[in-house]
Structure formats: C-alpha cells, structure tokens
Amino acid sequence: MIAELGRFLVAIALIASVAQLLFGWRAARAGNVGPLAVATGRASAVALGTLGAAFVLLAVLFLQSDFSVGYVAANSHVDKPVFYKIAAVWGGHEGSMLLWCLLLAGVGAGLNRWGPRSDDGLRLRATAVQGGLQLLFIAFLFFASNPFDRLDPAELAGRGLNPILQDPALAMHPPMLYVGYVGLSAAFSLAAAGLIEGRGGRVLAEALRPWAVAAWAFLTAGISLGAWWAYYELGWGGWWFWDPVENASFMPWLVATALIHSAIATQRSGAFPGWTAFLALTAFSLSALGAFLVRSGVLTSVHAFALDPERGLWILVMLAVIAGGGLALFGWRASTLGRGDGFEPTSREAFIGANNLFLVVTAGVVLTGTLMPLIIDALGGRMISVGAPYFNTVATPFLALLLVFLPFAPFLPWRKAGLRPVAISLTAALWLVPASIAGLALMFAGGSIFAIAGAFVGAWAIAGAISDYQRSRGQAGLGPRLASAGRSMAHAGIGLVALGAAADSTGAPEISRSLAPGETMQVGDTILALESVTRADGANYMADSAILVATEGGRTLGRLRPERRFYPANDQNTREVAIRSGVRGDLYVSLGDPHTRGDGTVAYEVRASFNPFVWLLGLGAALIALGGLTALAGQAAHRRRPA
Numbered sequence: 001m002i003a004e005l006g007r008f009l010v011a012i013a014l015i016a017s018v019a020q021l022l023f024g025w026r027a028a029r030a031g032n033v034g035p036l037a038v039a040t041g042r043a044s045a046v047a048l049g050t051l052g053a054a055f056v057l058l059a060v061l062f063l064q065s066d067f068s069v070g071y072v073a074a075n076s077h078v079d080k081p082v083f084y085k086i087a088a089v090w091g092g093h094e095g096s097m098l099l100w101c102l103l104l105a106g107v108g109a110g111l112n113r114w115g116p117r118s119d120d121g122l123r124l125r126a127t128a129v130q131g132g133l134q135l136l137f138i139a140f141l142f143f144a145s146n147p148f149d150r151l152d153p154a155e156l157a158g159r160g161l162n163p164i165l166q167d168p169a170l171a172m173h174p175p176m177l178y179v180g181y182v183g184l185s186a187a188f189s190l191a192a193a194g195l196i197e198g199r200g201g202r203v204l205a206e207a208l209r210p211w212a213v214a215a216w217a218f219l220t221a222g223i224s225l226g227a228w229w230a231y232y233e234l235g236w237g238g239w240w241f242w243d244p245v246e247n248a249s250f251m252p253w254l255v256a257t258a259l260i261h262s263a264i265a266t267q268r269s270g271a272f273p274g275w276t277a278f279l280a281l282t283a284f285s286l287s288a289l290g291a292f293l294v295r296s297g298v299l300t301s302v303h304a305f306a307l308d309p310e311r312g313l314w315i316l317v318m319l320a321v322i323a324g325g326g327l328a329l330f331g332w333r334a335s336t337l338g339r340g341d342g343f344e345p346t347s348r349e350a351f352i353g354a355n356n357l358f359l360v361v362t363a364g365v366v367l368t369g370t371l372m373p374l375i376i377d378a379l380g381g382r383m384i385s386v387g388a389p390y391f392n393t394v395a396t397p398f399l400a401l402l403l404v405f406l407p408f409a410p411f412l413p414w415r416k417a418g419l420r421p422v423a424i425s426l427t428a429a430l431w432l433v434p435a436s437i438a439g440l441a442l443m444f445a446g447g448s449i450f451a452i453a454g455a456f457v458g459a460w461a462i463a464g465a466i467s468d469y470q471r472s473r474g475q476a477g478l479g480p481r482l483a484s485a486g487r488s489m490a491h492a493g494i495g496l497v498a499l500g501a502a503a504d505s506t507g508a509p510e511i512s513r514s515l516a517p518g519e520t521m522q523v524g525d526t527i528l529a530l531e532s533v534t535r536a537d538g539a540n541y542m543a544d545s546a547i548l549v550a551t552e553g554g555r556t557l558g559r560l561r562p563e564r565r566f567y568p569a570n571d572q573n574t575r576e577v578a579i580r581s582g583v584r585g586d587l588y589v590s591l592g593d594p595h596t597r598g599d600g601t602v603a604y605e606v607r608a609s610f611n612p613f614v615w616l617l618g619l620g621a622a623l624i625a626l627g628g629l630t631a632l633a634g635q636a637a638h639r640r641r642p643a
Helices: 002-029 034-063 070-075 082-087 093-114 120-144 168-197 201-233 244-269 273-295 309-337 348-378 388-405 420-425 427-443 449-472 478-504 615-640
Strands: 511-515 520-523 526-535 542-552 555-560 563-567 572-576 578-582 585-596 602-612
Touching: 002 034, 002 093, 002 120, 034 070, 034 082, 034 093, 034 120, 070 093, 082 168, 093 120, 093 168, 120 168, 120 201, 120 309, 168 201, 168 244, 168 273, 168 309, 201 244, 201 273, 201 615, 244 273, 244 348, 273 309, 273 348, 348 388, 388 449, 388 478, 427 449, 449 478, 478 602, 478 615, 511 520, 520 602, 526 555, 526 585, 526 602, 542 585, 542 602, 555 578, 555 585, 563 585, 572 585
Parallel strands: none
Antiparallel strands: 511 602, 520 526, 526 542, 542 555, 542 563, 563 572, 578 585, 585 602
16 A cells, blocks of 8 residues: 555656646746746645655655565565665665655755745746656656556565665765755756746856755765775775766766856856856756666666666656757857856956866766767777776866866956966965975875876865965955855865875785785785684675784784675675775775685685875865855855845
C-alpha cells in the first residue's frame, strides 16, 4: 500500500507541475491577476509537498526492508545498517531522481515565495518556467524511472547497495551535489523569464545572483566530498582523476563561477547583461548534461549509478529541450537585454571579463575532452581514451592564468581605468609572494616546473586575498563587510587548492610490497612493520584487518589499520585504507589480497605512499564553500538594510 501511495503522490506532483506552468504563465501574461498568482503558489506548494511525502514513504520502505519494491530490493539488504538503508534512498538511480525532482519542486516554491517581489511578471514567469522543468523530470521519474514499481516475485533478502557507496561521505555527497545542480535551475528559470519578459540588466542579475551563489557553494561542497571519498575509499591514493562524472560536476561549477562574477558586474555597473543570461542558461544545461552522463549508460565510471540506454534516451531528449530551448530563446530574445554599459580596459569589469573567459574556455576544454570519445564511438570511429594528461596539459594553463588575474579585480574601480590603486593595494601581496616562493622552493625541491608554477600562482592568489580582506575590513554596513569577507575567503581557498595540488604532484610513487607478519617496508623516511592480520567482520561484510606500526628515526608514529572486505550480498571486495595525517602530509596504506608463499607463509599485498600537504586541498575547498555562504549572508543582510 505504501508503494502505491508513493506512486500516486508522484502523479499528483506531475499534475501540480502542469498547473504551476499554466497558471504562472497566464498570471505573468495577465499582469499578476490575483487568483492566478495564488493558484501558481498553491500548485508549487502541492508539487513540493507531494514529492516530499513520496520521499519519506520511500525511506519507510527501506527501513521496513520491503523487497517487493524493485528499487528497495536492488539497493538494500536485510543485514545492512540503518544508516545505509536511509542513504540507499538516494543511492541508486530511481531514488536519486526522486531527490532531484524534490529539489526542483523546492526551487519552484522558493522562486514563487522569494523571487523578485518588485517585478511580479519576472517572478511568476520564472515560477512557470521552473514548473516546465519539473514537468520534464517528474514525467521521466513517473514513466521511466519510478522507485515505487513492484517486483514480482519479491526477493527474500535484497541485493544491497554497492559496497563502495556504503560510506558516510558518499551518503552526503549526492544530496549536496544535487542541491548545487538543481539550485542552478533557479538561475536558468530567471534568465529564461527575463528573456521572455525583456527584463535584463540589473533587475535580472540581482534576482538570480543569490540563487547562483547558494548553488555554487553547495556544488563546491558536493564536489569536495566526492574527491575526499575517492581519496580514501577507492584505494588508489588520488583525489581527482578527470573521470567523466567528475568532469560532469566540474563543468557547471566553472560556468557558475563565471555567472556569479558576471552577475556582480551586471548588477553593479550594467555590464554583460546578455552574457549573464547566457551563463545562467548554460550552467543548468551542463547540470542536465551531467545527469545524462551519469544516468544514460554511455560511460562506465565508479561514480555512475545506472547503465540503462532507454533511460538515457529519455534524459537526452530532456537535455535537448533544456539546452536547445534555452539557446534558441537566447538567440531569439538576447537583443532585448541591450548591449550593456561601457567600461575601460583596466576597469574591474575588464578583469572580471578576462577571468570569465578563462573559466568558460576551461569548461569548453573539459567538455571537449569528456564528450570526444563518446562522439567518435557513436560515429563508428576507433575507440579512444582521453585521460588526465590531456586535461592537465590543456585545461591547467587556463586555470593558472585565472589565478594570476584573480587578485586584481577587487582593487580596481568600476568602469574607470585604474591600475594605480592596484599597485598601492597589492603592496602587502608583493611582499608576501617572494617570501612564499622562498619557502616553497625548499618545499618543492626536485619538483617539476608545473609544481613550482602551481605553487607560485597559489601563493599569489592567497596573498591577494589577504590584501583584499585587510582593505575591506573598514567598510560601512554588515552586508558589504560579509560580502567582501566571503569573496576573500573564496579566493584564498582557490589559492590553497592550487597550492595543495602542486604539493601533491611532488609525492613519490606508490610502493607495493608482499608482507607477512613481522616484515617491513619503507616509504620515504617511514618504516612500516606488519604486526598482525585478524578477522574484523561487520554486519554485512567479512573483513581482514591489518595492524601496521609506523616508525621514523626509531620513534613510533602510530598504528595504521587498513582492511580488505568482502560483501557476500554483492559478491564484491573492497579496500578500506588507513591514513595517518600530519602537517607534512598523509601516510596512506591499503591492504590487498593474501597469497601463500612457497614455504607456506601467508603474505598480504600492502600498498603505501606519502602524499604531501593533502590537507591544503580540504582546507581550500572548505574556505571556498564557506566563502560562498558568507557572501550569501552578506547579500541577505544588504537586502534587509533600510533605505
């Protein structure tokens, strides 16, 4: 009965989305006729409420282990811990799409409630466009990907969630990533509404900027959690592999970054009105492309949750409607937004434009490398693989240029030329950079030229952010101070990520040894001794747990406990790495399969590496996300300020 009720609620949400689209469209055309506007708000609330109730019902089905529901049987098991039963609600294809639709409806209700009250036509039109987006995805959910479909006959114990997804970080990764993905739909809907209504410039930029900043902050957090999960769960020691699904989240992040800065320039000085609308349409289109790549079955990745070409065709059609419709609308109505106000080549707008160019070109490079193998394969060509060497060689220089230009814009005046303020304001940075480089030269002794260059631009960006923060502390008003502090935090975080990536690239290669208890291996200056291997079974897995004692210079640093696990329900082995973190970096150890030597001794494959200064990556990512939320709080405080 619960599954049937859930299916009914999804159907009601589908009907409510149709009503939201039609009523919102009519209300915008009629100039905010009261009953139509009220009906639009109620339809958006019904869509949100019914999808929220359906999501709760799906969670109940997992907690009850109702294996007569196909999605529950495929992603849960009677022995699975309760935490992972709840995480499995969005851990597979159907549940994650229900979450996606729920968030879309949340954005729709939010646009109706918190959209631009000074322009009811723009708000209602945006709510209607959002209803159209909801309609596309809820129809896909109901007809092609329904999590409430019954299974006949029912399974007895369930198949269980993919073991590598049974992890606390990955349990939180999809919701955060989806908030970022779907949050960009608000910018899409507002931009489309602005084009239809002929409302561009400052009005549109002010309306979409908070949504873009919030989505960008959550997208940052989601990407960072995914990178951290890959680092400690997959056992290969890396945090970014330029995997197609990683790229699918990175591309909208790059475009959303450009969108935020372009919206600031448009709101402040009237520059880039058409460009801001174009970026808003493109950012969510790339989010939809990410859904297609993950859900379609056109690629294989450890992150991909489903391999179903039929569903992929549905999403491809939706992608064509969203991206194709958005670009067609832009081509038709962009002229109504105006050309924007002029500015000098050394103004703040000029440097924002240059950084926008670097961000969008980088996104284009990543898009090309991600899709090229798929396009060539679809045309019947020879299968090719585009991996990390391509992206590191082609995309990294544009990101480095971005970091070089990053500190300048905050010190430049709007519209007018002004390099003199930069020379004065960056005095502190110019002192900090040589000091940073002197320390980094020692740190990266023997590192590649790319590592040294990455360290240089990372330190430069951090120094510029510090100077910007010192300059802006005396601003009047809480809102401007918070916005400036958020900007400085985000810019410093990007510098820290560059610094951490440069440091990590200097690490020594991974060492693999066959060890029996009592034997040792050396990783840099650290000696690892295998003390013992014992059984450590969990609720739904069997495990061998090793204890390795780490010593350096005769001093014991600690014990590391990596595991190798076997999940019977999935017939799958995993490695649970052990990491000892310190100021200098991470000692990273994983345990492999056992084998018997000729003398009868049982030995285990042990892989170990030292990854220098990896903590800089986590600190940088946290600062970027926190900076975005701080800037968002500054915008909210500024809006509440009395005139």
